Structures are given as C-alpha cells and as structure tokens.
Amino acid sequence: MNIAMLLQMAAEACPDRRALTSAGRHYCYAELYAAARNAAALIRAQGCAFAAVLDTSSPAVPVTLMGAAMAGVPYVPLNYRLSDAQLEALLERVTPALLVTADDIAERHADRAGMTVYPRADYLARVFSATPTEDEDWPADPSAVAVQLFTSGTTGAPKAAILRHEHLVSYILGTIDFMAAEEDEATLVSVPPYHIAGISAVMSSLYACRRIVQLPEFGAAAWLELAEHESVTNAFVVPTMLSRIVDHLETVHRRPHLPNLKAIAYGGGKMPLPVIERSLALFPGVDFTNAYGLTETSSTITLLTPDDHRAAIAAGDPQIRRRLGSVGQALSSLEIEIRDETGNMLGPDEPGEIFVRGPQVSGEYLERKAIDDEGWFPTRDAGFLDADGYLFLSGRTDDVIVRGGENISPGEIEDVLLDHEAVADAAAVAIPSTEWGETVGAVIVLKLGKEATVRELQHLVKNRLRSSRVPEVIRFEPELPYNETGKLLRRLIKDFFV
Amino acid sequence: MSELKAGQRLKSGVCDAEVMVIKAGGGEALTCGGVPMTAGGNDGGAETDAVQMEGCQIGKRYVNDDGSLEVLCVKPGQGSLAADGNALAIKGSKTLPSAD
Numbered sequence: 001m002n003i004a005m006l007l008q009m010a011a012e013a014c015p016d017r018r019a020l021t022s023a024g025r026h027y028c029y030a031e032l033y034a035a036a037r038n039a040a041a042l043i044r045a046q047g048c049a050f051a052a053v054l055d056t057s058s059p060a061v062p063v064t065l066m067g068a069a070m071a072g073v074p075y076v077p078l079n080y081r082l083s084d085a086q087l088e089a090l091l092e093r094v095t096p097a098l099l100v101t102a103d104d105i106a107e108r109h110a111d112r113a114g115m116t117v118y119p120r121a122d123y124l125a126r127v128f129s130a131t132p133t134e135d136e137d138w139p140a141d142p143s144a145v146a147v148q149l150f151t152s153g154t155t156g157a158p159k160a161a162i163l164r165h166e167h168l169v170s171y172i173l174g175t176i177d178f179m180a181a182e183e184d185e186a187t188l189v190s191v192p193p194y195h196i197a198g199i200s201a202v203m204s205s206l207y208a209c210r211r212i213v214q215l216p217e218f219g220a221a222a223w224l225e226l227a228e229h230e231s232v233t234n235a236f237v238v239p240t241m242l243s244r245i246v247d248h249l250e251t252v253h254r255r256p257h258l259p260n261l262k263a264i265a266y267g268g269g270k271m272p273l274p275v276i277e278r279s280l281a282l283f284p285g286v287d288f289t290n291a292y293g294l295t296e297t298s299s300t301i302t303l304l305t306p307d308d309h310r311a312a313i314a315a316g317d318p319q320i321r322r323r324l325g326s327v328g329q330a331l332s333s334l335e336i337e338i339r340d341e342t343g344n345m346l347g348p349d350e351p352g353e354i355f356v357r358g359p360q361v362s363g364e365y366l367e368r369k370a371i372d373d374e375g376w377f378p379t380r381d382a383g384f385l386d387a388d389g390y391l392f393l394s395g396r397t398d399d400v401i402v403r404g405g406e407n408i409s410p411g412e413i414e415d416v417l418l419d420h421e422a423v424a425d426a427a428a429v430a431i432p433s434t435e436w437g438e439t440v441g442a443v444i445v446l447k448l449g450k451e452a453t454v455r456e457l458q459h460l461v462k463n464r465l466r467s468s469r470v471p472e473v474i475r476f477e478p479e480l481p482y483n484e485t486g487k488l489l490r491r492l493i494k495d496f497f498v
Numbered sequence: 499m500s501e502l503k504a505g506q507r508l509k510s511g512v513c514d515a516e517v518m519v520i521k522a523g524g525g526e527a528l529t530c531g532g533v534p535m536t537a538g539g540n541d542g543g544a545e546t547d548a549v550q551m552e553g554c555q556i557g558k559r560y561v562n563d564d565g566s567l568e569v570l571c572v573k574p575g576q577g578s579l580a581a582d583g584n585a586l587a588i589k590g591s592k593t594l595p596s597a598d
Contacts, residue, residue: 001505005518009572013556142505166505173520173570177591178557187596201598208596236598265597291597300597332592 001142001165004069006207007033013179014209022059022214037132039067043098046116050097052076056216060100060120061193062202072139074148077194090150142166149295160366161295170359171298172207174333181210187234188227190215195485197268200299201236220248231260238268240486243275267291269486273325292327298360302391304328326390334358338384348387353397354379399490401430402438406468416464422450425480429490431497441497442471445479501525509539512546515554515575523567531577552578560586
C-alpha cells in the first residue's frame with residue numbers, strides 16, 4: 001500500500017487529462033506521474049531519509065509528496081512563515097533530506113550539512129524534463145510513514161505528527177470515488193502545503209481526477225480572479241479566507257461572477273455563523289460543505305453536507321437550525337464519542353472531550369502515541385453530539401474556563417456576543433480570579449461605526465446564558481490575533497488581560 | 499501460494515489487471531480469469547476460464563460475500579476477479595460531497 005498508487009491510477013486511466021494548473025501552466029496526469037518518478041530517483045540517488053518542501057504551493061508539492069512515497073521516505077512540508085531559529089531546529093530533525101525551497105531562499109540553506117538543496121525552478125526543470133527510468137516497485141508496507149507534519153508548537157517544541165500510508169489511503173478510498181470528477185472540474189487550492197488540508201486536497205483531487213488550481217498566496221481579490229479565470233468548480237477555504245472573500249464582495253458591491261462554481265468546502269477552524277449566513281446568501285447556487293478534522297486524523301472526520309446547510313437555514317425548529325453551527329456527522333468509517341474528564345462516555349448534548357476511532361486515525365507523533373489500546377484518539381477538542389450525531393465544537397479542552405469548579409466553554413459565550421449587532425468578532429478566555437480561580441474575560445472587536453457598552457454586552461450574556469457565563473472584564477480591541485490558517489491565538493488574547 | 503497481505507499488489511496471469519489488497523481475508527486463493535494472481539504476474543501459457551473473462555475496472559473495489567476480502571483494482575483488465583472460485587462483487591460507492 002502506497003499513496004503513490006493514487007497518482008499512478010490517474011495516470012493510467014486518464015494520462016492526458018489536465019491534473020494541475022500552477023502559475024498559468026498546465027500539467028497532465030502522465031506528466032505529474034513521470035515527474036514524481038524522477039523525484040523518487042533523485043531522492044534515492046542522494047540517499048535522503050526525508051523529502052522536504054519549504055515553499056508556497058507549486059508543482060513541487062504534489063511531485064515531492066508522491067516522489068517521496070515512491071522512494072519510501074517521509075514527505076515533510078515545512079512552514080515558510082517560521083523564523084530562522086524555529087526552522088533551523090526543524091531542519092535538524094529531518095536530516096539528511098532533499099530540500100526544495102523557494103528560489104530566493106535556496107542560497108541561505110545551500111551549505112547545510114546533510115541537505116541536498118534545490119531551488120524550486122531548478123528542481124522543476126529537472127523532474128519535468130527527464131524520461132523516468134525508475135521502476136514502479138515501491139515499498140508496499142502499509143505502516144511506513146508517508147507524511148511527517150510538524151505541529152504549530154504553541155505549548156512547547158513542535159511535535160512531529162506522522163501519517164502512515166494506511167491512514168492516508170484509508171481516508172482517500174473511504175471518501176473519494178476514483179475518477180469521480182468530470183473533465184471540466186477544477187478545484188482551487190489556497191491552503192498552504194504545510195497544512196493537512198493542503199495535503200488532503202492534493203490526494204483527493206488526484207484520485208478524483210479533478211484538476212488542481214494552485215493559489216500560492218491567498219488574497220480575496222486574487223482568489224476571485226483565479227476562480228473566474230480558471231473556471232473552477234470546487235474550492236476549499238479556511239473560515240478566515242471565506243470571511244475575507246465575503247467582506248471583499250460586500251466592499252466592492254458586487255456579486256461573485258463564478259458561473260462554474262458548484263461547491264465550496266470549509267474547515268480548519270470555527271466558522272462564525274454570520275460569515276456562513278452571508279456566504280450562503282452571496283453564493284445561492286453553490287453547495288457548502290463544512291469539514292472538520294485534524295492533522296492526526298488524516299484530515300476530515302465529520303461533514304456538514306450541502307443538504308444539511310439548506311435544511312438548517314430553512315428550519316423553524318431551533319434544534320435543526322442550530323446545525324448550521326455544527327460540523328456535521330462522522331464519516332461512516334469512523335466512530336466518535338464524547339467523554340468527561342474521568343473517561344466516562346457522555347450522552348446527547350452533554351459537553352466533553354471528543355474522541356475518535358477509525359482506520360484513517362493515526363493519533364501518533366514521533367515522540368509518543370496519543371491513541372489508546374482500543375484505538376481511540378483524544379482530540380483535545382471540546383464539544384457535544386446532538387441526538388442525531390451532529391457534532392458541535394466549543395474549542396480546545398485546554399481553553400475551557402473553570403470558574404469555581406464549573407466548566408465553561410468559550411464558544412458558547414462568543415456565539416452570544418457575536419449575535420450583538422455591533423460586534424464584529426469576539427473571544428472569551430480564562431483570566432485569573434482570586435474569588436473563582438478563573439473567571440471569564442472577553443475581547444470584543446466592534447463593527448466600523450457601531451458601538452456597544454460593557455454593561456449591555458454583559459446583560460446580553462446573562463439573559464441568554466446565565467450569570468456564571470457573564471464576562472467579568474470586557475476589553476475592546478481593533479482586531480483579534482489569528483494565525484495564517486485562521487486559528488484564533490487564545491494565548492495572545494490572555495495577554496490582553498495581564 | 500502464500501496468504502494475502504493488506505497493501506500487497508498482485509498481477510493477473512491472463513491480462514493487464516492489477517489489484518491492491520485492502521483486506522486480506524482468511525487465506526482465500528485470489529484469481530483473475532480463473533488463474534491465480536501473483537506478485538510477478540503473467541508467466542505465459544495460463545489457460546483462462548472463458549466464463550471468467552468479464553473484466554475488472556480500475557478504481558473499483560471488489561469484495562467477497564462476507565466482506566472479509568477486499569481488493570482495489572489499480573489497473574484494468576479482461577479477466578474477472580474471484581476468491582476460491584467465487585466471483586468477487588463490486589463494492590457500492592459512496593456519494594459524499596467533496597471535503598477538500
């Protein structure tokens with residue numbers, strides 16, 4: 001079992017179909033497959049133990065992912081936004097490696113011991129010009145590591161999450177029908193390659209034989225322009241991207257001109273309800289899918305389908321209506337349970353920690369295994385399931401505010417605050433309290449030209465929830481800190497209160 | 499012939515078909531066109547069973563009756579797939595919205 005098989009099958013079934021569009025150039029499946037085989041030969045010839053890409057999206061991403069698999073070494077996409085010191089530490093952990101970098105930084109890494117460094121342009125010229133001689137006898141061990149992804153390391157040194165061929169192949173075979181896409185379908189990939197969604201987008205699209213259109217640097221106007229120019233039919237975005245696209249469209253007072261666009265999937269962070277409501281209104285003919293997953297689960301584990309979106313937005317029943325804020329139901333190959341701190345399974349609507357089990361779940365880091373003996377992975381995400389198995393997220397378990405022994409999830413407070421007509425964004429965090437141990441602090445971003453008082457916001461929370469949920473301190477800030485893939489950086493928000 | 503292993507790739511002895519084992523089953527003999535599938539593939543001269551030449555399709559998953567054996571067809575061919583002489587059936591596909 002080897003993920004390279006996914007590309008090999010596409011090259012076998014539709015060699016001349018367009019597989020990838022990058023910087024205005026098109027590549028067919030046969031070309032990508034040949035390039036991956038050349039990359040594998042290069043990795044083998046250099047005796048590398050890893051194949052790393054330190055760059056934005058380019059053809060080097062699918063080629064190196066698949067070439068590494070053929071050569072039997074882990075593919076390591078590195079975050080190009082890290083500082084030199086952070087990067088230094090990670091590079092040391094993946095030596096010896098073949099390292100493909102953006103052209104302008106290749107020089108900086110050229111003399112590194114154990115690294116064979118290729119500037120992207122040289123690398124692409126090389127793998128796309130030669131005729132492959134490498135045979136197709138790749139390692140078949142399902143438990144070999146296919147991808148090694150460094151976590152963002154907010155609480156210490158970054159952990160190296162590992163995904164084995166069996167996890168990734170299970171995910172793809174379980175969710176995608178081979179060659180399911182029509183020849184004119186194309187998906188716009190704007191997530192960075194070091195994000196799990198960037199990896200799953202490549203594999204899913206290759207197996208569905210749906211053309212990948214790469215947008216290396218996200219910008220709302222650039223996204224809309226490329227989507228129109230390349231007649232894209234599908235796209236995946238993180239919530240921040242969708243929010244910026246919607247803001248942009250509203251600012252320039254125009255509706256999107258994307259007659260071919262059929263589907264937008266979103267995930268990678270909590271989607272604010274107003275953003276998805278505005279999106280549904282702006283893209284009336286488009287199918288929206290919410291996908292929730294983690295690096296350690298090979299990407300998506302639950303889906304809120306287009307039908308779920310339509311049913312929720314049209315529903316009078318609040319139990320159905322609220323599903324617009326859920327991440328949907330588990331894939332059929334997976335099981336999800338909610339447990340309390342002592343490990344007891346909880347019932348419908350009872351909040352706790354989300355556990356998941358199934359063949360695509362790795363739950364493993366180079367340093368340690370987080371999965372238990374029965375195969376359950378504790379996600380560290382907090383949430384609850386409704387009676388029909390729709391999953392609602394409330395944040396990370398580490399973010400839960402414990403006020404006088406009562407567990408309070410920041411998400412429920414934020415949802416209420418966001419409902420206020422003057423509030424553009426809101427975050428609730430634990431702040432130290434001599435009386436309660438911890439209490440609720442909130443940071444509010446007001447909409448342009450709108451106002452709200454602390455007292456008014458406190459009343460809103462008290463009326464909708466209860467007095468223990470009321471933020472004791474409320475601060476107003478021009479914006480909240482997010483990372484580049486739209487994750488709210490709560491530890492920085494706590495600093496507002498120090 | 500040795501037992502099947504998950505992840506293993508096998509070739510037909512009668513056509514271009516290739517499969518990858520997803521679930522290994524319980525020691526069944528996997529055949530294509532009535533002839534055992536092997537890692538090496540076509541060694542020539544194998545006699546095909548004419549009624550087992552209905553073909554297998556790339557990208558389809560084939561399962562036995564109780565679902566204990568499952569293979570993915572990774573290269574198409576003219577032979578039909580069977581385990582211990584019982585034809586494998588195409589596993590139903592799912593219609594999930596694209597998530598990525």
